[in-house]
Amino acid sequence: MYVELKNISKKFVDYKAADNVNLKIEQGKLIGLLGPSGSGKTTMLRMIAGLETPDEGDIIINGVKVNDIEPGKRGIGFVFQSYALFRHMTVYDNIAFGLVVQKAKKEDINKKVMELIELIGLKGLEKRYPGQLSGGQRQRVAFARALAPNPQLLLLDEPFAAIDAKVRKDLRRWLKETISKLGITSIFVTHDQDEAVEVADEIIITNKGKIEQKGSPVEIYKNPRTPFVARFIGESNLIDDYTKLKGFEVENAKETKAIIRPEFLQIAKSDKEILTPLAAEKGIVRSIAFRGNNLEIDVQVGNEILIGYRSLEEEPLKVGDEVLVLIHRIYTFYGDTTNVLENKIKFKLLCEVC
Known part of the structure; x- marks a missing residue:
């Protein structure tokens, strides 16, 4: 070295x-x-x-x-x-x-x-x-x-x-x-x-x-x-209890916090935009911000506010719209380590399609 x-x-x-x-x-x-x-x-x-x-x-x-x-x-x-x-x-x-x-x-x-x-x-x-x-x-x-x-x-x-x-x-x-x-x-x-x-x-x-x-x-x-790197790098949504989300089973009952990056979300106006709509959450659009090449959208899912992106080419949304939110994956914490969890319902549905 x-x-x-x-x-x-x-x-x-x-x-x-x-x-x-x-x-x-x-x-x-x-x-x-x-x-x-x-x-x-x-x-x-x-x-x-x-x-x-x-x-x-x-x-x-x-x-x-x-x-x-x-x-x-x-x-x-x-x-x-x-x-x-x-x-x-x-x-x-x-x-x-x-x-x-x-x-x-x-x-x-x-x-x-x-x-x-x-x-x-x-x-x-x-x-x-x-x-x-x-x-x-x-x-x-x-x-x-x-x-x-x-x-x-x-x-x-x-x-x-x-x-x-x-x-x-x-x-x-x-x-x-x-x-x-x-x-x-x-x-x-x-x-x-x-x-x-x-x-x-x-x-x-x-x-x-x-x-x-x-x-x-x-x-x-x-x-x-580590949890610090997961929070520090990139944009992130920190949620208190990931076990309430569809497709994510608890790894450790004492550690239920997780990070969801905006690119881990798909925000859809209807189920026609999602390949596996049964794996998606329902949400309400709370705010929309123009970011140049896309829109940054705040969506309320249950008690959590999640930030995601939506292409300018897709059908526009407005504040108050009900949307579907498909969460592809999350980062969970366990002590000083970070793990990646994939949405199991989405994975199962895709396998059935295949």
């Missing part, structure tokens, strides 16, 4: 930012550290960089324990949320800064800087100052400056947070393509699920100083291993 955290703990007064964390990251991977505020993700990143010191445990980069190695000698490039560019320096000089500190030859500096300016798509702007650039351009300069000294590891702390939505989306795509092209091991911190899913090869979910789950975006979304 290229980066390893072994039994890492870090405490700030009564707050555990890292609680016996063990983590392995392969070389060349682009990793997203994702979690809510206060989950410890930024502290973990800063400890890898050497900007914070763990109370316990070891940090290993490329086979070398770096606990006692100062930040500037760990071979790490760091991109800050606030860019942290030198305002009095041009684009060229900002990117060249690390190489100047390393006392590289002038011709080598010029060659490297011009290569990076070409890479970040800012050729012709090398004489401009940060104040003359857009937010997206400044972030690209910060990225190039971090890469200039040829780091063995790139760390990014919420690199898109200070950029508007449209530019952020374009920059995310650019960053993923660029890092893939360079093949540099990279870790970025974010609290934005869409950002993590779009950019990362693997996602690490953090919560209260612990690692909840590590895996590909698809794996984490489809197979959350």
Whole structure:
């Protein structure tokens, strides 16, 4: 493994930012550290960089324990949320800064800087100052400056947070393509699920100083291993008693809470829209919101309010309409684990049809 955290703990007064964390990251991977505020993700990143010191445990980069190695000698490039560019320096000089500190030859500096300016798509702007650039351009300069000294590891702390939505989306795509092209091991911190899913090869979910789950975006979304991940990833409906729903038998009488994602529902105006209407619940539409490519619909089923989607191409609904709600599957909780339950009535009816 290229980066390893072994039994890492870090405490700030009564707050555990890292609680016996063990983590392995392969070389060349682009990793997203994702979690809510206060989950410890930024502290973990800063400890890898050497900007914070763990109370316990070891940090290993490329086979070398770096606990006692100062930040500037760990071979790490760091991109800050606030860019942290030198305002009095041009684009060229900002990117060249690390190489100047390393006392590289002038011709080598010029060659490297011009290569990076070409890479970040800012050729012709090398004489401009940060104040003359857009937010997206400044972030690209910060990225190039971090890469200039040829780091063995790139760390990014919420690199898109200070950029508007449209530019952020374009920059995310650019960053993923660029890092893939360079093949540099990279870790970025974010609290934005869409950002993590779009950019990362693997996602690490953090919560209260612990690692909840590590895996590909698809794996984490489809197979959350803990109740926290099931609630945190994607949209979700938390219900108190899933045993009252058709097709779902109780697994454990003490644990009846469950999560139903909007995509687990089919909301139909009539039984003609559903292949297995006998497996559906009756519901009442409570609210409808336009979401661009679909409608988000709140439906009351019994005492629960469930959120689902409906295509704009389907027959429109209005508030107060009685509808059928087919729940395909749910996530149930049992201790610290999450299980997927499929609708058994639906499954039985489909088998009879087959």
